[in-house]
Amino acid sequence: MNIGEAAKASGVSAKMIRYYEQTGLIPEAGRSAAGYRTYTTTEVQMLRFVRRARDLGFTVDRIAELLALWRDRSRHSADVKRLALSQVEGLRRKIREMEDMVATLEHLAHGCNGDHRPDCPILADLEGETSRVAQTSPTGAGFGRH
Amino acid sequence: MNIGEAAKASGVSAKMIRYYEQTGLIPEAGRSAAGYRTYTTTEVQMLRFVRRARDLGFTVDRIAELLALWRDRSRHSADVKRLALSQVEGLRRKIREMEDMVATLEHLAHGCNGDHRPDCPILADLEGETSRVAQTSPTGAGFGRH
DNA sequence: CCTTGACCTTCCCATGATTGGAAGCCCTAT
DNA sequence: ATAGGGCTTCCAATCATGGGAAGGTCAAGG
Numbered sequence: 001m002n003i004g005e006a007a008k009a010s011g012v013s014a015k016m017i018r019y020y021e022q023t024g025l026i027p028e029a030g031r032s033a034a035g036y037r038t039y040t041t042t043e044v045q046m047l048r049f050v051r052r053a054r055d056l057g058f059t060v061d062r063i064a065e066l067l068a069l070w071r072d073r074s075r076h077s078a079d080v081k082r083l084a085l086s087q088v089e090g091l092r093r094k095i096r097e098m099e100d101m102v103a104t105l106e107h108l109a110h111g112c113n114g115d116h117r118p119d120c121p122i123l124a125d126l127e128g129e130t131s132r133v134a135q136t137s138p139t140g141a142g143f144g145r146h
Numbered sequence: 147m148n149i150g151e152a153a154k155a156s157g158v159s160a161k162m163i164r165y166y167e168q169t170g171l172i173p174e175a176g177r178s179a180a181g182y183r184t185y186t187t188t189e190v191q192m193l194r195f196v197r198r199a200r201d202l203g204f205t206v207d208r209i210a211e212l213l214a215l216w217r218d219r220s221r222h223s224a225d226v227k228r229l230a231l232s233q234v235e236g237l238r239r240k241i242r243e244m245e246d247m248v249a250t251l252e253h254l255a256h257g258c259n260g261d262h263r264p265d266c267p268i269l270a271d272l273e274g275e276t277s278r279v280a281q282t283s284p285t286g287a288g289f290g291r292h
Numbered sequence: 293c294c295t296t297g298a299c300c301t302t303c304c305c306a307t308g309a310t311t312g313g314a315a316g317c318c319c320t321a322t
Numbered sequence: 323a324t325a326g327g328g329c330t331t332c333c334a335a336t337c338a339t340g341g342g343a344a345g346g347t348c349a350a351g352g
Contacts, residue, residue, distance in 0.1 A: 004299065014300090015340065034347055036300055048274045057247045060338075070269050077266035081258045084268050088251050091244045098237045101203045105234050112227045120223035122230050123216050128194045150328065160329090161311065180318055182329055206309075 003029075006039035010047030017047060025050065025064055057091055149175075152185035156193035163193065171196065171210055203237055 007014040017037075020026045026046060029037040039047075049070065053063045065083060069075045111121040153160040163183075166172045172192060175183040185193075195216065199209045211229060215221045257267040 002300075013339080016338080018302095019338075032300095032347095034300080036347080045273060049272045052272045052274060054338090055247075056251060057244065066269070066272065070272070073264060075264045075266075076262045077258050077264060077268075078260045078262065080266045080268050081255050081260040084251050084255045084258070088248050088255070091248050091251075095241050095244050095248070098203065098241050101201075102234050102237050102241070105202060105230050105237075109227050109230045109234070112223050112230070114224045114227035116222045116224065118219060118221045118223060120221075120226045122223075122226050123212070126195045126198045126212065126216070127191060128198060148329075159310080162309080164331095165310075180329080182318080200309090 001039040001041075001044065003037045003039065006037075006044050006047060009044045011051045012047045020047075020050065020060075023060070025060055025067070056087065058087060062087065147185040147187075147190070149183045149185065152183075152190050152193060155190045157197045158193045166193075166196065166206075169206070171206055171213070202233065204233055208233065 001009070003014045003017055006012075007017060010017075012020070017026075017029075021028055021037075026043075029039055029043065032038050046067070049067065050063055053066055054060075058066065062083060066080070069080050069083075105122075108122040108125050113119070147155070149160045149163055152158075153163060156163075158166070163172075163175075167174055167183075172189075175185055175189065178184050192213070195213065196209055199212055200206075204212065208229060212226070215226050215229075251268075254268045254271050259265070
């Protein structure tokens with residue numbers, strides 16, 4: 001199976017498959033005589049594993065740990081569970097930060113007439129010196145595009 | 147005021163102040179005879195504005211719009227409100243995605259014994275082919291570090 | 293046999309916000 | 323005068339991903 005088919009079958013783009021191989025997340029694929037990467041169904045399964053883990057918000061580093069556990073037949077399920085719950089904790093933290101932002105923004109927007117006049121408590125708050133409603137932590141759970 | 151003091155007073159690091167200036171988010175600062183950037187209290191206020199907006203998860207592009215409105219004395223508060231509510235919408239979308247992830251992970255972890263034995267429904271799910279609980283969208287509201 | 297188009301290869305670049313570091317200049321206090 | 327800290331610019335790295343160029347390969351059809 002070539003990389004394109006493996007990509008389609010796993011849901012991981014060919015670009016990303018090469019990247020994962022390069023960074024050591026997945027082992028180097030075999031090569032055809034012409035130098036094309038070849039994939040077995042087992043490797044496609046591993047790629048699907050990675051994809052699914054990414055969909056659940058795991059970092060690539062975390063996925064490496066998960067893959068190691070996956071391969072380790074003498075693993076303890078406790079280790080897997082710990083990783084999953086730690087992920088939950090991280091997600092919850094981010095969610096809380098964003099909910100704080102939402103609360104602040106909605107409070108400010110609620111006080112804003114939203115008409116043709118320039119006066120706006122949103123801008124007033126951003127200027128500072130006014131009352132803070134839900135001070136968000138400086139870690140910033142931003143809104144990154146990616 | 148030098149850049150270091152402006153950084154301390156605004157909560158924006160000197161590095162970021164230079165970056166914001168370079169990318170045009172904020173106007174170029176004045177310079178002392180020796181070439182040091184100098185900041186007035188008005189400029190520090192603008193930096194605080196930027197910092198606060200970042201804390202609320204706004205993109206730099208969005209902050210540029212907010213700053214433009216801030217400076218525009220004939221602005222309509224409706225425009226500001228629209229930006230704020232659009233930001234709320236974006237945050238809510240991310241929150242929903244992450245909540246889906248949390249639900250899935252908790253469901254999987256709940257079925258995992260978490261003991262010394264290797265059997266684990268979390269890994270089984272990641273392998274694929276098993277029942278999906280809360281299929282997350284492929285846009286990925288990851289867990290990015292920044 | 294040769295061409296065409298789809299696929300593959302490697303390599304480089306860009307994203308967004310931020311941090312780190314190096315090399316060199318400036319200012320203040322001792 | 324010298325030490326230290328702060329300032330300058332420039333360059334690089336982060337993380338996961340996509341875009342694209344330049345060139346090799348494969349299968350099908352003329």
